[in-house]
Amino acid sequence: SGTVTLGNKEIQSTGIESRNVETVSSIQMVFQNPFDTLNPSHTVGSQIIRTLEKFNVGKTVAERRKRMLELLDLVKLPRAFETRKPRQLSGGQKQRIGVARAFAGDAKVVVADEPVSALDVSVQAAVTELLMDIQRKNKTTMLFISHDLSVVRYIADRVVVMYLGYIVEQGTTDQIFSPPYHPYTEALLSAIPIADTSVVKKHIVLEGDIPSAMNPPTGCPFQTRCGYKKLVPDNLCETKVPPVKNLGDGHMSLCWLADDVLAKMEPVIKFDKEHAAHEGVPDDAPHGAGPGFAGTPPKRPRGKKPKPN
Incomplete structure (x- = not known):
């Protein structure tokens, strides 16, 4: 047993219903399966805006829509995607929407639970790179849960x-x-x-x-x-x-x-x-x-960036 502390406050005993908006927005999660985390009946833009409303981000509809478009930019998706339904997105694109929602409230801690294991191998590296880039840009603490030690070695500072x-x-x-x-x-x-x-x-x-x-x-x-x-x-x-x-x-x-x-x-x-x-x-x-593992971690690709998946 132990404690879960955010800042100087223990939160493990606080029920979800009792947690304030600041606490909820400060700790967010990127789930393993992007196919189950989006409502198929609503556009991805409206779902991001709903998250912003929950976190009290923006005072007007216009401000929230502007922030939603900025989040699409952050996860490297075209702004035209705001009107798309989840069924019109690939697995990698859906996970990028999940990442956008996780960072919508300027989270201090993001828990990424096997965030690429449900994706095609061809897009796993792109989503991993995206998480690393946003984490460093926003100086967010990330708890990355994975069974893939090759990814762990590449992404983690501590294990x-x-x-x-x-x-x-x-x-x-x-x-x-x-x-x-x-x-x-x-x-x-x-x-x-x-x-x-x-x-x-x-x-x-x-x-x-x-x-x-x-x-x-x-x-x-x-x-x-x-x-x-x-x-x-x-x-x-x-x-x-x-x-x-x-x-x-x-x-x-x-x-x-x-x-x-x-x-x-x-x-x-x-x-x-x-x-x-x-x-x-x-x-x-x-x-x-160095000892223990042959080779250096894979180098980040340079030059032209691939189209988001």
Whole structure:
């Protein structure tokens, strides 16, 4: 358990009906499925204006319409889209409308729950870029929830890894993608699909099924599937929840593993220099990006911007 604090005020115990407009507009959400978040009977312009009315943005209809058009500009959609119904929009375009509504009230915090997983791969990068650009422009805090660690590595400054409701590891993006890892994080990284044949990846197979979050195992939440459990004496993993271990510089892990075991962990993903030399890849290629993950995050495209999807 914990608290949810906005500014200096705890809000987790305040019912939705009791939250004031300022609180609601300050914390907004971009949902996973853009197809279910828009009313099919109304134009997208009217739905954005309705959001502005809820947040008390603008004093007149004209002011709200002006702000609505500015929001369409913000998410890089033509202003002519204000008269379109959701059925006339692609999945990526619908998600852009969802982003516009989330930022309509100048949100301080935006929770993006798998915002691109329901979209075609061809438009995922465009929507991810849009979220990053708006977040930096508006200086908004963004909580990005995703199972796609490639996207996480690209977009996040800090990463929190959760398992069965427990935070098992947290730190900067570089810390999370480099050893030492929490055993669950290590397994997640090993599952990242990488087509590059010059990358050597540690293969980790987790045994057993995922326990119920409603009835979690005793001790460490990951102990039923952890291959390192045998290295911890006195059955601590099975009997006691681990303490939060400080690995340095704000890198935290919920684990019983001793420091000497953590120190011996190797990167899950490495760049094969010998293979690279054989294939004619320069020796200073992606492996120079640091331990734990081969290559640098994908670079933002330069030049002409693609048409919004």
